[in-house]
Amino acid sequence: MFVCKNCKSKDKFELMFSPDYKGSKSFSLGYNSKNEIEITVDGYTFVPDLMFMNQFAVCKYCGQIYMWDYENNYLKK
Ligand SMILES: [Zn+2]
Structure with missing residues (x-):
């Protein structure tokens, strides 16, 4: 899980697509069996890294970018 260092919300985000991205930008979130977040974009599923x-x-929630950390890292700080 990822946490926003600004407002502390978890895994609540939208993706920014580059203006020349050609796909339909259909985007969904899920969790795999290891409880890692998975993103599916236009039928392609992957586990995002930091x-x-x-x-x-x-x-x-807060509209911030570049503010993510792994929840586990963040809780240790
Ligand atoms: Zn936030």
């Missing part, structure tokens, strides 16, 4: 999150994910 680098991906900090490049493409916008917090749904």
Whole structure:
């Protein structure tokens, strides 16, 4: 799970697509059997890493970008 370091919400985000992205931008979230977040974009499913999150994910609550951390890392700090 990813946590927003600004507002502390978890896994609540939208993706930013580059203007030249050609797909339909259909996007959904789920969790796999290891309880990792999975993103599906236009039929392609993957487990995002922190680098991906900090490049493409916008917090749904506070609108911040580049503010994600792994929940486990964050709780230890
Ligand atoms: Zn936030």
